[in-house]
Amino acid sequence: xxAPSKQKTRWHIAVFLAPAVLVYxxxxxxxxxxxxxxxxxxxxxxxxxxxxxxxxxxxFGDAIWSDQFWNAxxxxxxxxxxxxxxxxxxxxxxxxxxxxxxxxxxAFYRSAIFIPTILSFVIVGFAWKLILSPIWGIAPGMLxxxxxxxxxxxxxxxxxxxxxxxxxxxxxxxxxxxxxxxYAALLSIPDEILEAxxxxxITGMAAFWKIKLPLILPSIGIISVLTFVANFNAFDxxxxxxxxxxxxDFSTDILGTFMYRTFFGFQLQLGDPHMGSAIASAMFGIILxxxxxxxxxxxxxxxxxxx
Amino acid sequence: xxxxxxxxxxKFFGSVHVLKDINLTVEEGEFVVFVGPSGCGKSTLLRxxxxxxxxxxxxxxxxxxxxxTVPPAKRGIAMVFQSYALYPHLTVKDNMGxxxxxxxxxxxxxxxxxxxxxxMLDLEEYATRRPAELSGGQRQRxxxxxxxxxxxKLFLFDEPLSNLDAALRMNTRVEIAExxxxxxxxMIYVTHDQIEAMTLADRIVVLRDGRVEQVGTPMxxxxxxxxxxxxxxxxxxxxxFLERSVPGVPxxxxxxxxxxxxxxxxxxxxxxRVTHVERLxxxxxxxxxxxxxxxxxxxxxxxxxxxVGDVVRxxxxxxxxxxxxxxxxxxxxxxx
Numbered sequence: 001x002x003a004p005s006k007q008k009t010r011w012h013i014a015v016f017l018a019p020a021v022l023v024y025x026x027x028x029x030x031x032x033x034x035x036x037x038x039x040x041x042x043x044x045x046x047x048x049x050x051x052x053x054x055x056x057x058x059x060f061g062d063a064i065w066s067d068q069f070w071n072a073x074x075x076x077x078x079x080x081x082x083x084x085x086x087x088x089x090x091x092x093x094x095x096x097x098x099x100x101x102x103x104x105x106x107a108f109y110r111s112a113i114f115i116p117t118i119l120s121f122v123i124v125g126f127a128w129k130l131i132l133s134p135i136w137g138i139a140p141g142m143l144x145x146x147x148x149x150x151x152x153x154x155x156x157x158x159x160x161x162x163x164x165x166x167x168x169x170x171x172x173x174x175x176x177x178x179x180x181x182x183y184a185a186l187l188s189i190p191d192e193i194l195e196a197x198x199x200x201x202i203t204g205m206a207a208f209w210k211i212k213l214p215l216i217l218p219s220i221g222i223i224s225v226l227t228f229v230a231n232f233n234a235f236d237x238x239x240x241x242x243x244x245x246x247x248x249d250f251s252t253d254i255l256g257t258f259m260y261r262t263f264f265g266f267q268l269q270l271g272d273p274h275m276g277s278a279i280a281s282a283m284f285g286i287i288l289x290x291x292x293x294x295x296x297x298x299x300x301x302x303x304x305x306x307x
Numbered sequence: 308x309x310x311x312x313x314x315x316x317x318k319f320f321g322s323v324h325v326l327k328d329i330n331l332t333v334e335e336g337e338f339v340v341f342v343g344p345s346g347c348g349k350s351t352l353l354r355x356x357x358x359x360x361x362x363x364x365x366x367x368x369x370x371x372x373x374x375x376t377v378p379p380a381k382r383g384i385a386m387v388f389q390s391y392a393l394y395p396h397l398t399v400k401d402n403m404g405x406x407x408x409x410x411x412x413x414x415x416x417x418x419x420x421x422x423x424x425x426x427m428l429d430l431e432e433y434a435t436r437r438p439a440e441l442s443g444g445q446r447q448r449x450x451x452x453x454x455x456x457x458x459x460k461l462f463l464f465d466e467p468l469s470n471l472d473a474a475l476r477m478n479t480r481v482e483i484a485e486x487x488x489x490x491x492x493x494m495i496y497v498t499h500d501q502i503e504a505m506t507l508a509d510r511i512v513v514l515r516d517g518r519v520e521q522v523g524t525p526m527x528x529x530x531x532x533x534x535x536x537x538x539x540x541x542x543x544x545x546x547x548f549l550e551r552s553v554p555g556v557p558x559x560x561x562x563x564x565x566x567x568x569x570x571x572x573x574x575x576x577x578x579x580r581v582t583h584v585e586r587l588x589x590x591x592x593x594x595x596x597x598x599x600x601x602x603x604x605x606x607x608x609x610x611x612x613x614x615v616g617d618v619v620r621x622x623x624x625x626x627x628x629x630x631x632x633x634x635x636x637x638x639x640x641x642x643x
Contacts, residue, residue, distance in 0.1 A: 215395065305395035
């Protein structure tokens with residue numbers, strides 16, 4: 001009696017899950033594990049052979065490789081730090097301003113600030129290259145117009161500025177995302193709580209620091225981890241603006257561009273899918289560790305509030 | 308001294324006229340209840356008093372000061388919200404103390420006032436809990452505690468009991484009444500529940516469509532309603548309004564009789580058939596369909612053997628009847 005009814009009720013679960021599972025496996029799970037597998041092989045005399053962890057030994061032990069790796073990782077860390085210190089605070093501030101009911105044209109500002117996010121990285125990278133160019137750029141002229149020409153530097157061309165400049169371009173492009181997430185979180189705070197604050201004399205900036213900010217901390221946590229993952233996977237903007245060599249002199253090289261160069265080859269460097277996979281696996285490990293620290297170390301301490 | 312004085316207060320939301328020429332005085336220590344159906348403007352009026360909304364015209368005076376342009380925190384009021392509106396991220400103690408800290412009160416004063424309020428409301432053991440860890444009734448007490456510590460000239464309650472279940476509502480009602488006696492503070496209380504209004508109020512303000520319909524003590528309003536709306540709003544079960552069933556009432560006039568003023572009598576003026584009986588133990592409510600097709604509620608004290616389908620005659624004392632004209636206003640010369 002029970003057996004046929006069990007069959008009847010069970011098989012549809014598999015049917016409905018199948019499309020998503022198949023697609024996800026094909027585009028995410030299989031490539032991930034294949035990349036991890038590929039990093040354990042090498043090609044010698046046009047033959048793929050098992051080398052175990054040899055690729056990782058090369059990556060971290062061989063000075064030529066490890067210098068590049070640590071350079072890319074350090075640059076990536078700086079890239080992430082700038083996003084955390086500039087993009088997210090500005091995003092939160094913009095959201096706080098937008099959520100003020102007295103602001104006029106807030107829908108317009110919201111869209112205007114969000115538009116760069118939907119632009120292609122090619123357009124953004126190229127447009128900023130043109131803007132900042134010492135030859136055709138409008139940046140020198142604009143600074144001149146307000147008498148600040150002495151501040152101008154060929155920012156993308158100098159080793160000490162290039163990475164920071166590109167980080168800020170990326171901030172400009174993506175600041176709409178934290179803004180939107182925080183904006184939604186701020187709107188979900190019930191009016192009555194803010195009115196209770198008003199009766200307690202907590203208005204304006206005090207209301208932000210003492211009521212709104214503690215209540216949006218969970219959203220800020222989510223944004224931080226999204227920023228971390230996105231930054232350590234970043235590649236496109238650097239590639240569009242500086243090319244795969246991430247110049248000048250690798251000063252804008254991040255893990256994504258390093259991996260791309262290694263995997264596919266660039267100019268005189270031959271592509272090496274196995275070393276490339278080793279770098280990709282290392283990136284995966286770094287992101288995994290970062291996300292785990294967030295999930296187990298930070299998110300548990302954040303309270304989610306039900307209103 | 309008066310605690311609150313409203314003079315010709317009007318409020319528009321865009322072109323919608325929400326409050327129409329409100330005039331009202333609340334004396335020191337008085338418990339005033341605003342009552343009315345939803346959408347009558349009672350909450351808006353409370354928010355205008357609190358300063359969460361600005362009056363479009365007219366003056367609001369709290370104590371001796373005109374407060375039209377004074378922000379809520381400086382008006383000397385404290386408000387208890389329907390949803391409690393506690394700060395979810397703060398403990399009970401900090402919820403109560405935040406306003407005082409913001410004022411810049413010394414830590415010792417904050418501690419002292421918070422612990423005094425906690426003691427008064429039996430919240431001491433919950434001092435370090437957060438709102439999410441409290442029951443509805445406890446949250447409500449924290450919200451009341453938050454208003455007490457501010458030591459306001461005027462307490463404002465916005466439907467504070469409507470999120471509680473029936474048993475708790477009764478208890479909290481008693482607690483609020485006791486609080487009023489202990490603090491002897493002026494309080495304004497908004498509700499749509501006429502029982503809360505009748506049991507708590509020194510004076511009731513009945514509002515409809517943004518207008519004050521009548522102001523008076525609960526018994527004044529009950530015994531002497533100014534119009535049919537007030538008569539129907541107070542009292543439970545509500546007053547019967549009959550146009551045809553009582554012989555001798557002129558056309559266009561309505562006679563109003565409270566259910567408890569009707570009694571079964573052999574020679575009664577109203578005759579009809581019982582369609583429903585509610586036996587509450589202490590009371591018995593009959594629904595009677597009169598021969599003229601109107602429905603009458605009769606409230607009999609004690610238990611009564613009347614069954615559904617019985618034909619009954621009902622009688623009432625002339626003094627207990629109210630008469631209303633077509634404009635629904637009360638008319639005092641009894642009909643022929």
